[in-house]
Amino acid sequence: MVRTASAGDLLRVAVPKGALFDDSVAALARAGYDVEGLRDPGRTLIVRGRDAKFVIAKPTDVPVYVAYGAVDVAIAGRDVLEEAALEVVELVDLRFGACRFVVAEPMSATRGAEELYRHLGQIRVATKYPRITERHFAKRGLQVEIIRLAGNIEIAPLIGIADWIVDITATGTTLRENDLRVVEEVMGSTARFVANPASLATKPDLVTDMADRLSRAVAAGEGA
Amino acid sequence: MRPATPRGFRDVLRDEAAEREAVAAALVAVFDAWGYAPVETPVVESYEVVSAAGPESGEAEPFRLLDSDGELLALRPDMTLPIARVAATRLADDPEPLRVRYLAPVFREHASFRGQARQFTQAGVELIGATGPAADAEIVALAAEALRAAGLAGFTIAIGSVEVLRALVDAAGMPDPWGTAVLRAAHARNLPEVQRLASEPGVPAEVGDAFVRVLRTRGASAAIEECRDALAVCGRPEAADGVRETYGILDELGYSDEVVVDFGTVRSFGYYTGMVMQVYAPGLGLPVGGGGRYDRLLASFDRPAPAAGFAIGLERLTIALSEAGATPKARRVDAVVGGADATACFAGAAALREAGWRVRLACGISGLDLVRAAERTDAFEAIEASGGALYRLDRAGGRADALPEPPGPPPSERFSGRRRP
Numbered sequence: 001m002v003r004t005a006s007a008g009d010l011l012r013v014a015v016p017k018g019a020l021f022d023d024s025v026a027a028l029a030r031a032g033y034d035v036e037g038l039r040d041p042g043r044t045l046i047v048r049g050r051d052a053k054f055v056i057a058k059p060t061d062v063p064v065y066v067a068y069g070a071v072d073v074a075i076a077g078r079d080v081l082e083e084a085a086l087e088v089v090e091l092v093d094l095r096f097g098a099c100r101f102v103v104a105e106p107m108s109a110t111r112g113a114e115e116l117y118r119h120l121g122q123i124r125v126a127t128k129y130p131r132i133t134e135r136h137f138a139k140r141g142l143q144v145e146i147i148r149l150a151g152n153i154e155i156a157p158l159i160g161i162a163d164w165i166v167d168i169t170a171t172g173t174t175l176r177e178n179d180l181r182v183v184e185e186v187m188g189s190t191a192r193f194v195a196n197p198a199s200l201a202t203k204p205d206l207v208t209d210m211a212d213r214l215s216r217a218v219a220a221g222e223g224a
Numbered sequence: 225m226r227p228a229t230p231r232g233f234r235d236v237l238r239d240e241a242a243e244r245e246a247v248a249a250a251l252v253a254v255f256d257a258w259g260y261a262p263v264e265t266p267v268v269e270s271y272e273v274v275s276a277a278g279p280e281s282g283e284a285e286p287f288r289l290l291d292s293d294g295e296l297l298a299l300r301p302d303m304t305l306p307i308a309r310v311a312a313t314r315l316a317d318d319p320e321p322l323r324v325r326y327l328a329p330v331f332r333e334h335a336s337f338r339g340q341a342r343q344f345t346q347a348g349v350e351l352i353g354a355t356g357p358a359a360d361a362e363i364v365a366l367a368a369e370a371l372r373a374a375g376l377a378g379f380t381i382a383i384g385s386v387e388v389l390r391a392l393v394d395a396a397g398m399p400d401p402w403g404t405a406v407l408r409a410a411h412a413r414n415l416p417e418v419q420r421l422a423s424e425p426g427v428p429a430e431v432g433d434a435f436v437r438v439l440r441t442r443g444a445s446a447a448i449e450e451c452r453d454a455l456a457v458c459g460r461p462e463a464a465d466g467v468r469e470t471y472g473i474l475d476e477l478g479y480s481d482e483v484v485v486d487f488g489t490v491r492s493f494g495y496y497t498g499m500v501m502q503v504y505a506p507g508l509g510l511p512v513g514g515g516g517r518y519d520r521l522l523a524s525f526d527r528p529a530p531a532a533g534f535a536i537g538l539e540r541l542t543i544a545l546s547e548a549g550a551t552p553k554a555r556r557v558d559a560v561v562g563g564a565d566a567t568a569c570f571a572g573a574a575a576l577r578e579a580g581w582r583v584r585l586a587c588g589i590s591g592l593d594l595v596r597a598a599e600r601t602d603a604f605e606a607i608e609a610s611g612g613a614l615y616r617l618d619r620a621g622g623r624a625d626a627l628p629e630p631p632g633p634p635p636s637e638r639f640s641g642r643r644r645p
Contacts, residue, residue, distance in 0.1 A: 067509070068339075068509050068510065069508060069509010069510060070509065087413070088413065089413040089415070089488065090412075090413060090414040090415050090416055090417070091415050091416075092415070092416065093416035093419070192416060196509050197413065197502070197504075197511065198504040198505075198508060198509050198510065198511060199509070200442075200486075200488075201380045201382045201442075201484065201486060201502070201504045202380050202504050202506055204442055204443065204484070208440075208442075
C-alpha cells in the first residue's frame with residue numbers, strides 16, 4: 001500500500017526516461033506545460049514545474065507509480081502497461097514512440113520452430129515481457145517455455161538459449177543486424193497518457209485538463 | 225527455522241489493533257443504526273460458490289485449498305458471495321428486503337512483488353430483495369455516513385452503471401466478440417482501445433461517439449445529462465435513468481460534495497448488473513472500498529433476488545485516516561495498581577473497575593518501580609493498594625494522596641491532555 005505524497009494542488013506526473021523522454025517532454029511543452037526543469041534535469045529525479053511536479057522514472061516502473069498513486073498521471077508505453085497489468089486508466093493515445101511486438105527467429109534456422117514443436121512438443125521463447133508473451137501464445141494455443149532475460153534478447157537464439165524471441169522493434173534494424181527475421185506480429189504499441197483511478201475521481205479537473213491539452217497537442221502535431 | 229508470516233499476511237499489534245477496532249466499531253455502529261443485522265460465514269467456501277462470481281472476476285483470484293476428501297475449497301475472496309449464498313439458502317424464507325452487515329477477513333491470491341496483502345478485513349453491508357433508485361441511494365448514503373463516522377473527510381464516491389455500456393454495445397449491433405472486446409477495454413480503462421474499437425467499420429457513428437463521450441464525462445447532474453444525450457442519439461435514453469434518479473436523491477440529501485457520477489467506474493467482480501460505486505480517499509491512490517448492484521448473483525444459487533451492497537477495506541481506511549491525521553486514539557489505561565499484597569491489589573483494582581476505570585495489575589511492585597511500570601504502559605496513574613486503601617503515587621514514587629471511597633471518575637474522563645504519574 002502506498003500513500004500519495006501530497007504536493008498541494010500540483011499534479012504529479014511521471015515521465016519515462018530513455019526512448020520516450022524527449023517526445024514526452026515535447027508533448028507536455030506543446031500542451032502548454034512548463035517543462036523547463038525537464039530539459040536538462042541532470043541527476044535530479046523530481047522536477048517542480050509551474051503547474052505540475054514531474055517524477056523522472058524508469059519506464060517499467062511508471063505503471064507501478066501510477067497504480068499505487070505515487071503519481072497522479074504519467075506517460076507510459078502501451079508495452080509496459082500491458083506487461084505490468086496494473087489498474088490504471090488509459091486516457092490518450094499520444095501516438096509517438098511507436099513500436100511493434102514481434103516473434104522472431106534466426107534467419108539461418110533450417111527447421112522452423114513450428115516443426116521443432118511438432119517433434120519436441122515445446123518451443124523456448126526468450127523475452128523481457130513474459131506476461132505479454134504468455135498471453136500471446138496461450139491465445140494461439142501453442143505451448144512454449146518462456147525464458148525471462150533482462151537485456152540483449154536478440155542474442156538468445158544465436159547462443160542457443162531459445163528458439164524464438166518476443167521483443168519490441170521500431171524499425172527492424174537490430175533484428176536484421178542480428179540475423180533474425182520476424183515470424184509474426186504480437187501487438188503494436190505507442191505512448192499513452194494514463195491516470196491513477198483515485199486521482200481521476202478526486203482531482204478530475206486537473207487530470208482531465210491535462211488529458212485534453214495533450215490530446216489537442218497530439219492532434220495539432222499530426223495536422224502539421 | 226525463521227519464524228515469519230507468509231507473504232502478504234501480517235500480525236496486527238497493540239496500538240494498531242486498538243485503532244482498527246475503533247475504526248471498525250464506528251462503521252459497525254452506523255450499519256447497526258440503519259437496521260443492518262450481523263451475519264458470520266465460514267472462512268472457506270466450496271470453490272463452486274466462489275466461482276459464481278463469473279470469469280470476469282479479474283484481480284480477485286481466490287486462494288484455493290484441497291481438503292482431505294479431495295474437495296476443492298476456496299478462502300472467501302469477498303463477503304458478497306458467501307452472503308448471497310446464505311441469503312439464497314438459510315434466509316430464503318425471511319421477509320424481504322434483508323439487511324445484513326459483516327466485519328470479516330477475506331483472502332485473495334496476488335502475484336509476488338506487488339506489495340499487496342493477501343488477507344484483509346472488509347466491513348460492509350448487503351441489501352437483498354430491494355431494487356430501484358431508493359435502494360441504490362441507501363447503499364451510497366450509508367457508505368458516506370459510515371466513512372464520516374469513522375472520521376474520514378473529503379472522500380469521493382464515484383457512481384456509475386454497467387447498464388450504460390451494455391446498452392451501447394446492444395445499440396452497436398456488432399457481433400458478440402466485438403462487444404466483449406469493448407467491455408473488456410472499458411473494464412481495463414483503456415480509452416484509446418475503446419476509441420479504436422468504436423471507430424471500426426460497421427459501428428454506427430453515433431454509437432461510436434457515444435462510447436467515447438460516456439466514458440469521458442464525469443461530474444454531477446450535467447455529466448448525467450451529457451450521457452443521456454449520447455444515449456438518446458443511440459435510441460437508449462433509459463439506460464442512464466437509474467443513475468440519474470439515484471444521484472437525484474443523493475443530491476437532494478446533500479451528498480453532492482461526496483458523490484460524483486463516473487460511467488468509467490468499474491469493479492473487478494463480474495457479477496455487477498446496475499449501479500457500481502468506488503470510494504476514494506484523498507492521499508490514497510487505491511480505492512478505500514466499493515460495491516454495487518448484483519441482481520443476477522442470487523439466481524446462480526437458485527433464489528433469484530435483486531441485491532446491492534458495498535464493502536470498505538479496513539486497512540485502506542486506516543491508512544487514509546492516518547494520512548489525514550484522523551487516526552482514532554487508542555484508549556489509554558487509567559491506572560496501574562500495585563502493592564506488596566496481591567489480594568489487596570486485586571481488590572483495589574476491582575473497586576476501580578467498578579467505578580469505570582481501565583486498570584492493569586502490577587502485583588508485588590511498589591514505589592518508584594510502580595511509577596516506572598505505569599509510565600511504560602502510558603497509564604494516567606500509578607496506584608498502590610495497601611491495607612484496604614488506595615494511594616496515588618507521585619513521580620518520585622511517594623504516596624501523594626489517598627483515593628476517596630468510592631473513587632471518582634477515571635482519569636481518562638478527567639484529563640484532556642497527557643498527564644503521567
